[in-house]
Amino acid sequence: MSAGYQLTGRMIDRNLVPAAETPLPPNFLNPEEMDRLGRFFAERRLPTVLGKAIEDYIAKKAGKEWDDPVTLERLRHAIVSQKDDYWKPSYQRGLKYSKGYSVLGYLAYHFPVYFMQTERLLAMLARDGLLRDSMTILDVGTGPGVVPLAIADFWSRLDHAKATVHSLDRSEEHIEAFMFLRERCTAKGGDVSIKPPVKTDIRDPDMAKIPGKIDLLVFSNVLNEITDATPENRANLVMRFAERLSQDGSILIVEPAEETTSTGLRVLSIHLKKRGLTIHSPCTFLWGTNCTPDRCWSFTIADSIRPTRVMETLATGNESFRYVNTDIKYSYVVLRKDKNTRESCILPSNTRALRLSQVRRHTDKRVNVIAAKMSEELGDRKTHMIRLCDGSADIPVFAVMPSYHITPENRDIIDVPYGTVLELNNVLVRYNPKYDAYNLLVSRNTRVSKIPM
Numbered sequence: 141m142s143a144g145y146q147l148t149g150r151m152i153d154r155n156l157v158p159a160a161e162t163p164l165p166p167n168f169l170n171p172e173e174m175d176r177l178g179r180f181f182a183e184r185r186l187p188t189v190l191g192k193a194i195e196d197y198i199a200k201k202a203g204k205e206w207d208d209p210v211t212l213e214r215l216r217h218a219i220v221s222q223k224d225d226y227w228k229p230s231y232q233r234g235l236k237y238s239k240g241y242s243v244l245g246y247l248a249y250h251f252p253v254y255f256m257q258t259e260r261l262l263a264m265l266a267r268d269g270l271l272r273d274s275m276t277i278l279d280v281g282t283g284p285g286v287v288p289l290a291i292a293d294f295w296s297r298l299d300h301a302k303a304t305v306h307s308l309d310r311s312e313e314h315i316e317a318f319m320f321l322r323e324r325c326t327a328k329g330g331d332v333s334i335k336p337p338v339k340t341d342i343r344d345p346d347m348a349k350i351p352g353k354i355d356l357l358v359f360s361n362v363l364n365e366i367t368d369a370t371p372e373n374r375a376n377l378v379m380r381f382a383e384r385l386s387q388d389g390s391i392l393i394v395e396p397a398e399e400t401t402s403t404g405l406r407v408l409s410i411h412l413k414k415r416g417l418t419i420h421s422p423c424t425f426l427w428g429t430n431c432t433p434d435r436c437w438s439f440t441i442a443d444s445i446r447p448t449r450v451m452e453t454l455a456t457g458n459e460s461f462r463y464v465n466t467d468i469k470y471s472y473v474v475l476r477k478d479k480n481t482r483e484s485c486i487l488p489s490n491t492r493a494l495r496l497s498q499v500r501r502h503t504d505k506r507v508n509v510i511a512a513k514m515s516e517e518l519g520d521r522k523t524h525m526i527r528l529c530d531g532s533a534d535i536p537v538f539a540v541m542p543s544y545h546i547t548p549e550n551r552d553i554i555d556v557p558y559g560t561v562l563e564l565n566n567v568l569v570r571y572n573p574k575y576d577a578y579n580l581l582v583s584r585n586t587r588v589s590k591i592p593m
Contacts, residue, residue, distance in 0.1 A: 168266045169298075176297040177263055185446045186252045187293055193324035194247050195450060197317055201244060207453050216454055218245030219463055243284065243313050248450045249465045251286055254361060256445045257468050258290035261392065265356070268421065268482055270390045270474070275303045275355040280381060281342050281362030282307035285318035285334075289325060292332040306351055307337040315339060343369075343377060353386045360394045363408070364401045371404070375411040382417065382477070390420065391475040397439035402471040406433035409473045420474040421482035422559035424512040425531030427495055428486045432534035438514045438527060440558040442468040483512070483561050493563075496533035499578045502569045509564050509580065510591065511537070513556060526553055528564075528580065536575070539564065541582035550588040561591045 169177070198206040198215070205211065218241040265271050279287040288305040295303055309315055315337045322334050338349045343366065363374050382391060395405045406423075410433050413419050422438070425431070444466040447455070454463035474482075487493065487510060494507045511528040518538070519525035524546075526539045539553050546554070552562060565587040567580040582588065 197320050219249045254286045260442050262294045273301045277305045277356045278354045279307040279358045282309045288334045292326045295332045302331045304333045306335050309337050310341045354384050355389045357391045371407050394472045397469040399437045405471050406436040417475040420476045424483045426487045427532050439471040441516045496530045496537045512561050536577040540579040545584045547584050550586045552588045
């Protein structure tokens with residue numbers, strides 16, 4: 141937002157303050173590249189060559205065709221076991237996708253969604269100006285290579301960009317699967333060089349084997365699986381790798397949208413912010429304060445993928461729903477060493493808008509707020525519900541709007557993307573004792589608008 145911007149006659153009567161004096165991000169994607177990516181995302185399908193490579197690897201390791209009844213039954217058992225383990229409390233989990241059919245089950249069930257999810261995240265980083273024409277990337281805890289293979293596929297739709305991708309994992313079977321897929325799915329001498337993974341425990345890595353001046357550091361669905369680590373332990377691990385991050389590099393941490401795991405990511409984010417990193421997105425600290433993240437269940441979603449041939453075949457048995465995984469739903473944070481943020485403003489202290497930390501004092505009153513949209517739809521067709529955050533709240537706050545109250549003046553609360561900063565004018569504060577949360581009721585008399593940054 142420019143320093144001269146003012147909200148006209150409503151909540152703000154003085155200029156917003158830029159959070160950082162950083163230049164506007166470059167336009168990384170040209171129109172032709174954007175068109176190619178748009179067509180790929182519209183297909184919602186795993187690349188054919190990758191799907192076939194996964195089938196071939198399953199057959200190679202099973203010693204039978206991938207669709208042999210014995211192979212399919214063992215895959216089903218591995219998938220169900222992994223899912224049952226995932227929903228246990230973190231201290232009881234034994235999540236290990238590192239041996240035998242556990243790796244094959246991961247390839248059949250988890251890999252396709254995580255691969256497409258990573259492509260979405262790379263597109264987000266490109267839109268935010270955080271990618272460049274030549275990059276060094278490190279994927280920590282790569283497993284069977286989801287992130288490096290997604291990077292290679294994403295870069296294949298770009299005209300001139302190049303990348304060198306390094307990765308770490310401690311499992312020999314993961315590395316074996318990764319190398320098989322790499323050989324089948326990436327071209328030698330191409331614009332993306334995927335180095336063989338370094339075999340090491342990420343909790344105690346051999347730092348001599350890790351490159352310097354990393355432009356993008358990725359932790360994808362890995363930190364939550366260190367089940368015996370405290371938030372402080374996880375922050376220490378991230379900061380150790382961040383020592384190798386270039387001054388204008390980015391850290392991307394992604395976790396599943398499950399409540400405990402997602403909330404844990406927000407707690408970790410604040411620990412890292414207090415260690416000196418800047419939260420670029422999706423969080424926006426509009427008042428220059430730190431939030432209380434202990435109950436911050438915040439995630440985003442994307443279009444579901446089409447089931448792979450392996451999923452469709454697994455689903456021909458009983459309880460078919462257990463073996464089809466197509467939903468993309470995740471929590472993420474992007475961190476920086478510099479002060480670069482996606483929404484680059486803070487609110488002056490005399491802004492005539494209520495901090496979300498103060499809504500408890502205004503129950504049953506109408507107020508004006510400025511906050512970021514921090515969830516997708518949490519309600520239903522009859523009643524829409526969206527989580528809000530301004531970086532000050534210690535109790536969850538939601539915008540709630542009955543569908544019959546939707547108007548052109550307030551439907552931005554539904555339509556704008558996750559993370560967008562919004563102005564909500566004339567909302568009614570209500571306390572929900574069942575969930576110890578506050579609802580801001582959006583009516584046909586409420587105006588909701590995106591604040592241009």
